[in-house]
Amino acid sequence: MAEKTDMNKDVSKILVSEEEIHARVKEMGKQLSEEYEGKNVVLVCILRGAVHFFSDLARAMTCHMEMDFMSISSYGNGRKTSGIVRIAKDVDTNITGRHVLIVEDIMDSGLTLNYLTKLLRERQPASLKIACLLDKPSRRECDITPDYCGFVIPNEFVLGYGLDYDGYYRNLPYVGVFKQE
Numbered sequence: 296m297a298e299k300t301d302m303n304k305d306v307s308k309i310l311v312s313e314e315e316i317h318a319r320v321k322e323m324g325k326q327l328s329e330e331y332e333g334k335n336v337v338l339v340c341i342l343r344g345a346v347h348f349f350s351d352l353a354r355a356m357t358c359h360m361e362m363d364f365m366s367i368s369s370y371g372n373g374r375k376t377s378g379i380v381r382i383a384k385d386v387d388t389n390i391t392g393r394h395v396l397i398v399e400d401i402m403d404s405g406l407t408l409n410y411l412t413k414l415l416r417e418r419q420p421a422s423l424k425i426a427c428l429l430d431k432p433s434r435r436e437c438d439i440t441p442d443y444c445g446f447v448i449p450n451e452f453v454l455g456y457g458l459d460y461d462g463y464y465r466n467l468p469y470v471g472v473f474k475q476e
């Protein structure tokens with residue numbers, strides 16, 4: 296069982312190291328600070344996968360911001376998104392007329408963020424953009440791309456720095472490839 300094994304043994308290779316993540320997130324924070332200076336942005340964390348990225352990115356940004364949290368689940372646990380998304384927790388902020396930046400762990404098929412951006416756009420924010428730590432463009436099933444992306448990665452199932460397999464491995468400090476048994 297996942298909780299009894301050494302987590303590192305379930306990783307076949309480290310795809311993005313802790314150092315690489317922190318350097319890139321710092322860089323993104325600098326760029327986003329310039330983009331959102333004077334705009335009073337609302338940073339929206341998509342729980343639970345984006346938790347570390349959100350926290351590090353927000354602290355790498357120097358502009359004024361509000362933070363809010365959204366929890367969504369797409370039906371089907373494990374590795375495949377169904378495309379049917381349920382909002383478990385909505386943002387508390389009224390985003391009408393506000394600049395909104397969605398912070399997500401990974402864009403895979405794109406179905407989750409495609410649904411989410413459609414929903415949030417109906418509330419007429421002043422702007423709505425997406426920052427993803429990881430992007431797997433080869434898996435895309437709809438016409439969407441992150442406005443800001445940390446790393447483009449190949450079509451492999453990854454874990455760590457917030458990303459999970461069946462709820463586990465989110466606390467690994469790096470992004471690694473899940474060992475196929």
Ligand code: IMP
Nearest residue numbers: 376402403404405406407452453458459
């Ligand atoms: P999408 O709707 O297919 O773009 O899937 C987005 C969600 O699927 C992400 O927020 C993750 O929760 C999950 N996901 C996609 N690829 C991976 C992966 O390689 N590892 C862990 N979770 C993933």
Ligand code: MG
Nearest residue numbers: 342343344400
């Ligand atoms: Mg997720």
